[in-house]
Amino acid sequence: MRKIFTTAVLALALVACKQETATKTVAETESNEVELTKMKLYGEDFKNQAMLTSFELGDIYSNLKAGDTINVSFKSSVEEVCQEKGCWMQVDVGAVDPVMIKFKDYAFFVPKDIKDKSVMVHGVAYVSETPVEEQQHYAKDAGKSQEEIxxxxxxxxxFSFLASGVKVAQ
Structure with missing residues (x-):
């Protein structure tokens, strides 16, 4: 009798633990689905798995040399966006300078009003040297004063990035 009772208690405990795990998984899935439904896609679609944080991307940039590239997806917030047509944006990546993001083949643009919004970005990270004329063009697009330009x-x-897809929080 004692063996039957002990076996029943152990079985009940295992079932209870399994149900708790299932509940957590459903809750986590629902949370992720809510997050995904609040994102608007621009460009090519991409999976939200293996998404780096902005600080992890910053660490990667710290180790890249001019000409190096790496295919990556990451999450960050928009610091600045082109006010002419949304053809570029800058995002925060922690300790290093903001990353300049351009869009692959200029096939898409992002809205001009997404400053401080969360984004998920997929594409190629690389280090480049930006000429004076191009920097001045970006400063003008960003609405900087002539003195600053x-x-x-x-x-x-x-630190640059060629994005094939961007998801913007709504």
Missing amino acids: DAIKTPKRS
């Missing part, structure tokens, strides 16, 4: 005098080593 004229102060740009030297090429700049930049």
Whole structure:
């Protein structure tokens, strides 16, 4: 009798533990689905798995040299966006300078009003050198003053990204 009772208690405990795990999985799935439904896609679709944080991407950039590339997906927030037509944006990646994101083949643009919004981005990270003229063009697009534009005098080593897809929080 004692063996039957012990076996029944153990079986009940195992079933109870299994149900708790299932409940957590459903809750986590529902949470992720809610997050996904609040994102608007621009460009090519991509999976939300293996998504780096902005700080992890910053660490990767710290180890890249000019000409190096890496295919990656990451989450961040928008610091600046082109006010002419949304053809580029800059995002925060922690300790290093903001990353300049351009869009593959200029096949898509992002809205001009997404500053401070969360984004998920997929594409190729690389380090480049930005000429003075291009820096001045970006400063003008960002609405900087003529004095700020004229102060740009030297090429700049930049952390860049060519995005094939962007998801913007709504």
